[in-house]
Amino acid sequence: MKRILTNEIIKYLDQKVKVCGWVNTVRAHGKILFVDLRDRGGVLQLVCPPDIAKDLRPEWVICVEGKAKERPKGMQNPKIETGKVELAVEDLKVLAKAKTLPFAIDTSGYEINEEKRLKYRYLDLRRERLRKNLIWRQKVIQFMREFLINEGFVEVETPILTKSTPEGARDFLVPSRLQPGKFYALPQSPQQFKQLLQVAGLEKYFQIARCFRDEDPRADRQAEHTQLDIEMSFVEQEDILSLTEKLYSSIIKNLFPEKRIQKIPFPRISYKEAMKKYQSDKPDLRKNKNNPDELAFCFVVDFPMFEWHENEKRWGAQHHPFTKPQVEEFAETSSHLSPHSTSLNSAIKEMKKHPEKVLAHQYDLVLNGYEIGGGSIRTTNLDILTAVFEVFGHKKEEVKKKFSNYFEAFSYGVPPHGGIAPGIDRLLAVVLNEPNIREVMAFPKTGDNRDLMMGAPSEVTEEQLKELHIKITKPKGQ
Ligand code: ASP
Numbered sequence: 001m002k003r004i005l006t007n008e009i010i011k012y013l014d015q016k017v018k019v020c021g022w023v024n025t026v027r028a029h030g031k032i033l034f035v036d037l038r039d040r041g042g043v044l045q046l047v048c049p050p051d052i053a054k055d056l057r058p059e060w061v062i063c064v065e066g067k068a069k070e071r072p073k074g075m076q077n078p079k080i081e082t083g084k085v086e087l088a089v090e091d092l093k094v095l096a097k098a099k100t101l102p103f104a105i106d107t108s109g110y111e112i113n114e115e116k117r118l119k120y121r122y123l124d125l126r127r128e129r130l131r132k133n134l135i136w137r138q139k140v141i142q143f144m145r146e147f148l149i150n151e152g153f154v155e156v157e158t159p160i161l162t163k164s165t166p167e168g169a170r171d172f173l174v175p176s177r178l179q180p181g182k183f184y185a186l187p188q189s190p191q192q193f194k195q196l197l198q199v200a201g202l203e204k205y206f207q208i209a210r211c212f213r214d215e216d217p218r219a220d221r222q223a224e225h226t227q228l229d230i231e232m233s234f235v236e237q238e239d240i241l242s243l244t245e246k247l248y249s250s251i252i253k254n255l256f257p258e259k260r261i262q263k264i265p266f267p268r269i270s271y272k273e274a275m276k277k278y279q280s281d282k283p284d285l286r287k288n289k290n291n292p293d294e295l296a297f298c299f300v301v302d303f304p305m306f307e308w309h310e311n312e313k314r315w316g317a318q319h320h321p322f323t324k325p326q327v328e329e330f331a332e333t334s335s336h337l338s339p340h341s342t343s344l345n346s347a348i349k350e351m352k353k354h355p356e357k358v359l360a361h362q363y364d365l366v367l368n369g370y371e372i373g374g375g376s377i378r379t380t381n382l383d384i385l386t387a388v389f390e391v392f393g394h395k396k397e398e399v400k401k402k403f404s405n406y407f408e409a410f411s412y413g414v415p416p417h418g419g420i421a422p423g424i425d426r427l428l429a430v431v432l433n434e435p436n437i438r439e440v441m442a443f444p445k446t447g448d449n450r451d452l453m454m455g456a457p458s459e460v461t462e463e464q465l466k467e468l469h470i471k472i473t474k475p476k477g478q
Contacts, residue, residue, distance in 0.1 A: 001016070001017070001018040001065060002018065003018050003019065003020050003063075004017050004018065004019060005019070005039055005040065005041030005042075006019055006021065006037060006038075006039050006041045006042050006043060006044035006082055007041035007042045007044075007081050007082060008041065009044055009068050009082050009085050009087065010082070010084065010085055012068045013068050013069070013070060013085065014067065014068065014069065015067070015068055016065065016066065016067055016068075016090075017065070017066070017067075017068055017087070018063065018064070018065045019037060019039065019044060019046075019063075019064060019087065020039065020061075020062070020063040020064075020095070021037045021038050021039030021061070021062070022037070022038045022039070022059055022060070022061055022062075022098075022126070023035055023036075023037065023038075023056055023057065023058050023059060023060045023061075023062060024036035024037065024038040024043055024058065024106075025058060026053075026056050026057070026058065028050075031050055032047060032048070032049070032050070033047075033048040033049075033050055033053045033054065033056070034046070034047060034048075035048055035053060035056060035089075037062070037064070037087075042080065042081050042082060043080055043082065044082045044085070044086070044087060045071075045077075045082070045085075045086040045087070046064055046066070046086065046087045046089050047086050047087065047088050047089060048064075048089045048092065049089070052089065052091070052092045053089070053092055056094075057097070057098065057100075058098070058100075058101075059098035059101055060094055060096065060097050060098050061094070061095040061096040061098070062092060062093065062094055062095060063092075063093045063095055064087065064089045064091065064092045064093070065089070065090055065091040066087045066088045066089040066090045066091070067087070067088045067090070068085055068086075068087055069085065069086055069087070069088055070084060070085060071083075071084060071085060071086050101120075101123055102116060102120055102123070103116060103117070103120070103123070103124075105123060105124070105126045105127045106127075106128075107127075108127075108129055109124060109127050109129065109130070110435075114438075115446065115452060118438075118444065118445075118446060118451075118452045118453060119452040119453055120453070121442075121443055121444075121453045122453070125442065129439075130439070133428070133432055133434070133439060133440045134442055136255075136428060136431075136432060136440075137424070137428055137440055139255055140251060140255060140424065140427070140428060141208055141424065143250070143251050143254065143255060144206075144208070144228055144247065144251070145208070147247050147250060147251075148204075148206045148230070148247070151204070151243070152204050153204040153205065153206045153230075154202055154204060154205060154206075155205075155206055155207055155208075156197060156202070156205055156206075156207055157207060158187070158190040158193035158194070158207065158209070159187070159193070160186060160187065160210070161174060161184040161186075162184060162185060162186075162187050162193075163184070163185055164185040164188075165185075165187060165188055165189065165191050165192050165320075166188075166317075166320055166321055167188035167189050167191065167211075167213065167320050168188075168316070168317070168320065169188055169213035169214060169215050170213070170214035170215065171185040171186065171188065171212075171214060172185065172186040172212045172214050172223070173185055173186075174186065175468040175469075175470060176468075177467050177468055180468070180469040181469060186212035187209075187211060187212060188211055188212060188213050189209065189211045189227070189229065189421060190207060190209050190211075190229050191320060191322060192322075192406060194207070194229060194230075194231035194419060195231065195322065195378055195406075195417065196406075196409055197231065198231055198232075198233045198414070198415055198417040199409045199410065199412065199413070199414050199415075201415075202233075203232065203233040203234070203415070204231075204232050204233075205229075205230070205231045205232075205419075206228065206229060206230045206231075207228075207229045208226060208227075208228060208229075208424070209226065209227055209228075209229040209421075210224055210225070210226055211224065211225055211226075211227055212224050213225075214449075217447045217448040217449070218447060219436075219447050220436045220437060220447075221447070222425070222437065222438070222441070222444055222445060222449075223445055223449040224445075225423055225424075225425050225437075226423070226424045226425060227373070227421045227422060227423045227424060228373075228421065228422050228423075228424060229419070229421045230243075230244075230375070230419045230420050230421065231417060231418070231419035232417060232418065232419060233415035233416065233417045234415055234416060234417075235377075235416070235417065235418055236377070236418075237301070237361055237363060237377055237418065240363075240375060240377075240418055240419065240420050241266075241268065241299050241301075241363060242265075244299075244365055244373070244420055244422065245264070245265060245266050245297070245299075248266075248297060248365070248422075248427075249261055249264050249297075252295060252431070256431050258293055259293045259294075259295050259431065260293055260294055260295065261295050261296075261297065262285065262286065262287065262294060262295065262296040262297075263285075263296070263297075263298075266297040266298050266299055266365075267285065267298040267299070268298070268299045268301050269283070269298055269299070269300055269301070270300070270301055270302040271300055271301070271302050271303045271304065271359075272302065274300050280369075281300055281303070281364065281371075282300065282364065282366045282369055282370060282371045283298065283300075283366065283369065284296065284368055284369030285298055286368055286369075292433045294368075295367060295368060295430070295431070296367070296368055297365065297366065297367050298366050299363050299364065299365060299366070300363065300364045300366055301362070301363045302326070302359045302360070302362075303318050303319065303359065303360050303362040303363075303364070304318050304356070304358070304359060304360065305317070305318060305323065305325040305326070305351075305355070305358040305359060305360035305362075305388075306318060306355040306356065306358060306391060308356075314392060314393045315355050315391050315392055315393070316392060317388070317392070318360065318362065319360065319362045319374060319376050320376075321385070321388050321389060321392070322376070322378045322379060322385070323360045323361065323362050323376035323377070323378065323379065324360065324361045324376065324377045324378055324379040324380075324384070324418075325351060325358045325359070325360050325361075325379070325384065325388060326358065326359040326360060326361060327344070327347045327348060327351050327358065327384055328344065328347060329359070330347060330350060330351060330357065330358050330359070344381075344383070344384075345383075348383060348384060348387045351387060351391065352387060352390060352391055355391045360376060361376055361377035361418070362374070362375070362376040362377075363375060363376070363420070365420070365422055367426075367427065367430055368430055370426055370430060372422050372423055372426045372427050372430070373420055373421055373422025373423055374420065374421065375418065375419050375420030375421055376418060376419075377416070377417075377418035378417055378418055378419075380410060380414045380415075380416055380417070382407055382410055382411070385399075385403075385407075386399050386400070389403075425437040425440055425441060428440040
């Protein structure tokens with residue numbers, strides 16, 4: 001007999017059916033045993049004669065056959081989808097027994113030690129809240145895909161084993177066995193690939209991209225996160241902002257209609273104004289911060305191009321080096337510094353002299369006080385790009401060597417382009433009112449990047465190290 005799902009049972013009243021799943025609860029009622037069976041459709045009440053069900057324990061996996069019957073009036077449970085029906089079991093097979101679970105799964109789970117939940121994540125995910133979160137995640141991603149494909153975007157996968165791209169964090173490195181002594185880096189983002197896809201003429205790219213950043217332990221960060229990575233050619237900043245606004249307001253209207261977006265169009269606030277008015281570059285613009293259904297999106301624009309890295313005593317990029325500085329605009333406003341020289345060259349000279357004064361064509365998408373994405377228009381002029389690296393303290397020749405592939409690609413006809421990369425984890429955490437991003441990820445790691453379920457990172461064998469020509473020198477004190 002073909003298996004049906006518990007929530008399909010209503011269609012089979014008075015017929016014989018087969019259902020499979022986990023024992024949710026067992027209750028004895030006189031001589032009869034009531035078993036709640038759980039599958040991906042929901043929960044269904046089974047009525048079992050004691051002889052075939054007397055040993056059943058919670059979380060055993062079973063398969064039963066029997067007749068679907070309407071429950072007697074007064075015994076119906078309007079709280080569950082199958083509440084009008086029960087299954088009179090005639091045959092029961094135990095497919096797998098189960099030990100007692102290390103924690104309860106019929107609660108929200110917030111009360112349980114999180115390390116324990118992460119160690120047994122496959123059990124934690126049996127919890128209804130987490131199962132629903134995963135399904136919401138899939139719905140949001142599916143919506144993004146369909147929306148962008150309708151707008152003419154092409155989804156492209158980019159490599160995971162690649163070369164370091166500067167995004168401001170530390171790289172995860174993977175040693176190469178075939179090229180001893182050389183390493184791949186896991187991408188901090190597909191930044192260079194998505195730009196090279198513009199040189200390739202794709203014009204509208206997106207990807208649900210995994211990004212890897214080896215950051216120091218932080219409570220609500222993960223070593224890998226997922227972002228909706230977007231890049232477009234022949235656009236200006238406002239084109240990217242309005243596409244993002246259209247996408248995000250459609251997601252909310254279609255999937256979370258109970259939420260209220262405070263203002264559409266999303267306010268555009270300059271970095272300077274945000275810092276002055278809210279002392280933050282990710283202001284929380286909600287009028288009523290206690291209302292869980294209020295969403296205040298905004299764009300923060302015109303960030304400074306450079307930031308001073310005190311530890312290294314040098315300038316770095318506020319976003320990343322490929323962001324286009326507002327160098328022409330800067331030349332205009334600072335023309336009094338070097339009168340008669342509004343040409344690009346003199347603007348570049350001014351930028352090198354006064355990096356602190358230069359703004360960038362850069363923007364962040366902010367939601368309820370969280371930065372949920374960032375992007376920029378890119379520099380396609382190689383003189384400007386070289387100058388940006390010079391501000392960081394690199395020598396011209398060194399830059400050309402390090403980014404030779406990029407420089408070469410840009411010499412073959414590069415369209416003006418720009419993009420954005422909103423994070424998916426944070427958006428979900430906010431709209432699902434979850435306290436942190438781990439609650440919306442299937443298999444998150446701890447704040448210090450350990451995977452407690454898989455036991456990663458872990459040591460490897462001597463043979464593996466030898467093949468990679470790697471010797472471990474133990475850190476002092478170990
Ligand atoms: N690559 C950037 C990031 O991951 C986003 C972008 O500039 O498109 O933050």
